[in-house]
Amino acid sequence: MTHAPNLPLAGLKIVELGHYIAAPFATRLLADLGAEVVKVEPPGGDPVRGWGSSVEGNAVWFSVHGRNKLSVTLDLKKPEDRDRLVALLKRADALVENFRAGYLERIGLGPDVLHQANPRLVIGRISGYGQEGPYRDKPAFGAIGEAMGGLRHLTANPGQTEYPPPRCGVSISDDLAGMYCAMAVVSACWQVKGDPQAKGRVVDVDLVSSVFSLMEGMLPEYGLFGWVRQPQGAAIKTAAPTNTYPCADGKWLCIAGNSDLIFKRLMAAIGRPEMAGDPRFANNAGRCDNVAELDAAIADWTRTKPAAEAETILEAAEVPCSRLFDMADCATDPHFRDRGWVMEVQDPLLGQVLHPAAPFRFDGVAPRDMVRWTGPAAGAHNEMVFAAAARGESRPLTP
Amino acid sequence: MTHAPNLPLAGLKIVELGHYIAAPFATRLLADLGAEVVKVEPPGGDPVRGWGSSVEGNAVWFSVHGRNKLSVTLDLKKPEDRDRLVALLKRADALVENFRAGYLERIGLGPDVLHQANPRLVIGRISGYGQEGPYRDKPAFGAIGEAMGGLRHLTANPGQTEYPPPRCGVSISDDLAGMYCAMAVVSACWQVKGDPQAKGRVVDVDLVSSVFSLMEGMLPEYGLFGWVRQPQGAAIKTAAPTNTYPCADGKWLCIAGNSDLIFKRLMAAIGRPEMAGDPRFANNAGRCDNVAELDAAIADWTRTKPAAEAETILEAAEVPCSRLFDMADCATDPHFRDRGWVMEVQDPLLGQVLHPAAPFRFDGVAPRDMVRWTGPAAGAHNEMVFAAAARGESRPLTP
Incomplete structure (x- = not known):
C-alpha cells in the first residue's frame, strides 16, 4: 500500500456517486491513472457488490471494479449526510455520477447547487439517454444502449435464423459510456487546471449515443445513399476466405x-x-x-x-x-502473463486473486504498480475521508 | 468555420501519425473535445480514405473520421520530411501514432529522439499487442483483438451451432484502444500542464488488452474458482423471460x-x-x-x-x-434528432451529410458546434501548418 508510482493523474481528486457499472467503471479507470477516487455508497453498499460470486460476502468482481478507490458510505436521504457529501465535493476536482437523469436535482444537489459550493467542480453525468430529450425518463435497462445504438443489429447472422442475435456478452454500453465520461472529465479538468478564472463544466454522457459513436461511416452513407448496413455474421462479404470455423473440441x-x-x-x-x-x-x-x-x-x-x-x-x-480465447486461454497465455495483462494480486478480503492490467501503460510504471490496492469493503474509509474533509484537507488521501 | 465554442481541450495541440482506425479515432475524439489535431498522412493519404463508399473520390466515412482535423502530407522516407515532422512535434503537446510496434524507432524517430526535440511531448502509441512481449511482432489483423481479448467467445450462441459466433460488426478493438489512448494522453497532458519540471510520458496501448479490460469479474472468478464464462446467446440464464424474439418483418x-x-x-x-x-x-x-x-x-x-x-x-x-435499431431507425428516431445525435452538416467535398454527435456534451455547447469542420482532403493544410511550424508559431491553428 505504499507504492508511489509516477502516475499521470496523481493529485486529481474525484468523488464517485456511482452504482452498478458505468460511473464506477469510469472512476476505476481514473483511479488506475492515479487519481484519488472517493466512492460514495449507500449504507448497504453499491448493489453491484451483490453481483456474481463472492467469498464470505465479498464480491469477487469488486476486487477489480473497486480497486484503487476509497469507499465511504452516506445516506443521501439524510440532510447531514448530504452536507457531508458537499464537504467532500468542496475539496474535489470532479464528480462522476450515474443516477437517473434529474435525480441529483430532485435531492437538491443539482449542478447549480454544487457549483455554488465549488465553482471549479467538473460534474460528469452518465444516463441511459442523456439529461434531456423525449426519452430522458425511460428506464435504461441493460441491453438498451446496445440495441438502440445500432450495435446489436450488426452482431448477428444475416436473415432470421432460429438463433437470435447474441448479446455482446459484456455490459458494452455501460463500459463505453464510462470510458467517454472518464475522457471528457479529464479533458474538463485539463481546461480548469492552471486557470484561476476557469469554471467547472457539466459533462453529459449517455449509453445510447456512446454505442452509436462506433457506427463508422454508416450514418453518412445512409444520409447520402439510403444504405442500411446489414449484419454479415462471422464472414466478411468482400474478402474471402475470412470466417470462423468449427473445431473438433467444440471450439x-x-x-x-x-x-x-x-x-x-x-x-x-x-x-x-x-x-x-x-x-x-x-x-x-x-x-x-x-x-x-x-x-x-x-x-x-x-x-x-x-x-x-x-x-x-x-x-x-x-x-x-x-x-476465440475464453478466460482460461487469456489467463494462461504467455503474452498475457509477460505483459502483465494477467497479474496475481493479494486481496485482504479474498486472498490471492487475478487482476487484469490497466488498459494503458506509462513509461517507468509496471502494470503491477498501477494496482495500488484492491476493492475495499463499503465504508472502509469513512473515518479517514470525513475527517480530512472536515479539516478542509486538500492533499490526496491514500489508505 | 468561425465557431469558437467553449470546448475543454481548446489550446491543446496534437499531432497524429495515424492510419486506418485506432489512432485516427483517438484523435477525432480529441478534436471533438476542442484540441488542434494535425493529421500527418503519406502523400497518397491515409489508406482509410479508400474504404467504403465515396463521392467523386472523397470517402464518405472520412467526413466524420477526419472532422475537426487539419491534414498535412509528409513522406517519412525523406529526411527533409522527417525534419518537418519534428518541427511540428516541437510545437505540439502530444503525438498519437499506430504504426507497428517499433516502427518509429526504425525510422529514427523513437521516443528518445522525439523527447530530445521536445522533452514535454506526450507520446501515445497504439499497437496490436503492445510495444513489448512475445507477440509484439505478430501481424494484428482486424478481428484479433476481439478474439484474443475474450469478447468474441462471448458474442455467441451456446454450443456449436451451424452459425459461427458473429463478428461484433464494427472495429471494436480499434475503437476501444483509440478511446483508451485518448484518455491516457489527456491524462498525461494534465500531468504536464502547469508544471515546468514535468517531462512528457510515453503511453503504450494495445488492441488485445483494451478488449480484455471489459471482461468484468471473469478473470478473478477464473483465478479463484476455475470458472470459465460461457456464451449465453441472446438470453440471460438467470432472468426469465429475457430474450430477443423474431418478428413478422424479419426483424x-x-x-x-x-x-x-x-x-x-x-x-x-x-x-x-x-x-x-x-x-x-x-x-x-x-x-x-x-x-x-x-x-x-x-x-x-x-x-x-x-x-x-x-x-x-x-x-x-x-x-x-x-x-434492434438499424441505421434507418437511428437516423429517423425523434430522440436521436432532438438530442443532436444525428445532425445535418454541410461538407464542402460531399454536400449535405449526416454526422453523429460527439459522444459527450458540455454545458453551453450545442452538438452542432462540436463539428467545427468536416474531414478535409489529404494535405489541405500543408501550407498553413508548415509555415506556422517554421515560424515556431505556438497558437492553435484553425482553417
Whole structure:
C-alpha cells in the first residue's frame, strides 16, 4: 500500500456517486491513472457488490471494479449526510455520477447547487439517454444502449435464423459510456487546471449515443445513399476466405486467409493444394463468388482438429488466425502473463486473486504498480475521508 | 468555420501519425473535445480514405473520421520530411501514432529522439499487442483483438451451432484502444500542464488488452474458482423471460420481462393472461426452469407483428423492450434528432451529410458546434501548418 508510482493523474481528486457499472467503471479507470477516487455508497453498499460470486460476502468482481478507490458510505436521504457529501465535493476536482437523469436535482444537489459550493467542480453525468430529450425518463435497462445504438443489429447472422442475435456478452454500453465520461472529465479538468478564472463544466454522457459513436461511416452513407448496413455474421462479404470455423473440441477458429499468397499457404496447410491452383480461386473476386465451397473445405479440415492444434498448424504456415480465447486461454497465455495483462494480486478480503492490467501503460510504471490496492469493503474509509474533509484537507488521501 | 465554442481541450495541440482506425479515432475524439489535431498522412493519404463508399473520390466515412482535423502530407522516407515532422512535434503537446510496434524507432524517430526535440511531448502509441512481449511482432489483423481479448467467445450462441459466433460488426478493438489512448494522453497532458519540471510520458496501448479490460469479474472468478464464462446467446440464464424474439418483418425485438409485475403485464399484452396466473411462472426461479415454454409463447406473438408495432404495444404496457435499431431507425428516431445525435452538416467535398454527435456534451455547447469542420482532403493544410511550424508559431491553428 505504499507504492508511489509516477502516475499521470496523481493529485486529481474525484468523488464517485456511482452504482452498478458505468460511473464506477469510469472512476476505476481514473483511479488506475492515479487519481484519488472517493466512492460514495449507500449504507448497504453499491448493489453491484451483490453481483456474481463472492467469498464470505465479498464480491469477487469488486476486487477489480473497486480497486484503487476509497469507499465511504452516506445516506443521501439524510440532510447531514448530504452536507457531508458537499464537504467532500468542496475539496474535489470532479464528480462522476450515474443516477437517473434529474435525480441529483430532485435531492437538491443539482449542478447549480454544487457549483455554488465549488465553482471549479467538473460534474460528469452518465444516463441511459442523456439529461434531456423525449426519452430522458425511460428506464435504461441493460441491453438498451446496445440495441438502440445500432450495435446489436450488426452482431448477428444475416436473415432470421432460429438463433437470435447474441448479446455482446459484456455490459458494452455501460463500459463505453464510462470510458467517454472518464475522457471528457479529464479533458474538463485539463481546461480548469492552471486557470484561476476557469469554471467547472457539466459533462453529459449517455449509453445510447456512446454505442452509436462506433457506427463508422454508416450514418453518412445512409444520409447520402439510403444504405442500411446489414449484419454479415462471422464472414466478411468482400474478402474471402475470412470466417470462423468449427473445431473438433467444440471450439471455433477465426481465419483470415484472403490475400492471394496467404490463401495459397492456407490451402496447402489444410492438405488442399489443388484448390489453391484452381483458377476460380485465383483472386479475391473469384473467391468471394465461390466462398461456400472454400468455407466447406476449410471447415472439413478444422472439424478434424482441436482449435489450439489447428491454430498451431496455421500459424506455422503464416496464416493469420486466432481461436476465440475464453478466460482460461487469456489467463494462461504467455503474452498475457509477460505483459502483465494477467497479474496475481493479494486481496485482504479474498486472498490471492487475478487482476487484469490497466488498459494503458506509462513509461517507468509496471502494470503491477498501477494496482495500488484492491476493492475495499463499503465504508472502509469513512473515518479517514470525513475527517480530512472536515479539516478542509486538500492533499490526496491514500489508505 | 468561425465557431469558437467553449470546448475543454481548446489550446491543446496534437499531432497524429495515424492510419486506418485506432489512432485516427483517438484523435477525432480529441478534436471533438476542442484540441488542434494535425493529421500527418503519406502523400497518397491515409489508406482509410479508400474504404467504403465515396463521392467523386472523397470517402464518405472520412467526413466524420477526419472532422475537426487539419491534414498535412509528409513522406517519412525523406529526411527533409522527417525534419518537418519534428518541427511540428516541437510545437505540439502530444503525438498519437499506430504504426507497428517499433516502427518509429526504425525510422529514427523513437521516443528518445522525439523527447530530445521536445522533452514535454506526450507520446501515445497504439499497437496490436503492445510495444513489448512475445507477440509484439505478430501481424494484428482486424478481428484479433476481439478474439484474443475474450469478447468474441462471448458474442455467441451456446454450443456449436451451424452459425459461427458473429463478428461484433464494427472495429471494436480499434475503437476501444483509440478511446483508451485518448484518455491516457489527456491524462498525461494534465500531468504536464502547469508544471515546468514535468517531462512528457510515453503511453503504450494495445488492441488485445483494451478488449480484455471489459471482461468484468471473469478473470478473478477464473483465478479463484476455475470458472470459465460461457456464451449465453441472446438470453440471460438467470432472468426469465429475457430474450430477443423474431418478428413478422424479419426483424427482432429484445424484451426484458423478468420482474414479477412486468411479466404479468407482458403476458396480458400478448393475449396470454392465463400464463401470468400459472403458479409455475409465479417467480423468476420458476420462469427460468420453464423458460422454453415462455419464450415459445412470446415468439408466437411477436411473429405475428412487425417489430415496430410489437414494440409500440409492449411500451404501452410498460414492458421494457427495444427493436434492434438499424441505421434507418437511428437516423429517423425523434430522440436521436432532438438530442443532436444525428445532425445535418454541410461538407464542402460531399454536400449535405449526416454526422453523429460527439459522444459527450458540455454545458453551453450545442452538438452542432462540436463539428467545427468536416474531414478535409489529404494535405489541405500543408501550407498553413508548415509555415506556422517554421515560424515556431505556438497558437492553435484553425482553417
